[in-house]
Amino acid sequence: MSERREITLEIAGQDFTFTLTPQDVTKYFNAVTPNNKVAPSHNLLTTTAKPEHLAALRPHLANPMLTMKVAGAVLEEYAPDVEVTVKKPSPVLND
Known part of the structure; x- marks a missing residue:
């Protein structure tokens, strides 16, 4: 995964692009x-949205639930698609 990533979401029929870095x-x-x-x-x-999208984005961010939903979608899309498996420890046999 690259350091910088552009993510475009459609919110209420309009596209918004966010550029995220680590x-x-x-x-x-x-x-x-x-x-x-x-x-x-x-x-x-607001800090990662394309500047030309910010004015149209702000009214959507007045609703805290929508703000959380959009942030969650952006973060989920930013996350790498890597499978992580937790290995269970082997039982230790006592003699």
């Missing part, structure tokens, strides 16, 4: 706390 995602996760989830999502979307 630094953007790290900043988002570091800002999320149990009492602060919407603001980091809003910031992630």
Whole structure:
């Protein structure tokens, strides 16, 4: 996966493009706390949206549920498609 990735989502019939880097995602996760989830999502979307899409995006971000849904979709698409399997430890035999 490249460092920088463009992701386009269709929201209410309009396309919005976001450009994410590992630094953007790290900043988002570091800002999320149990009492602060919407603001980091809003910031992630407004700082990574193409400037020409920002004015049309802002009204959608007035709804916190839509903000969370869009941020979740962007982050899910950014994640690499890698299968991760947790290996169970082998039982230790006692003699």
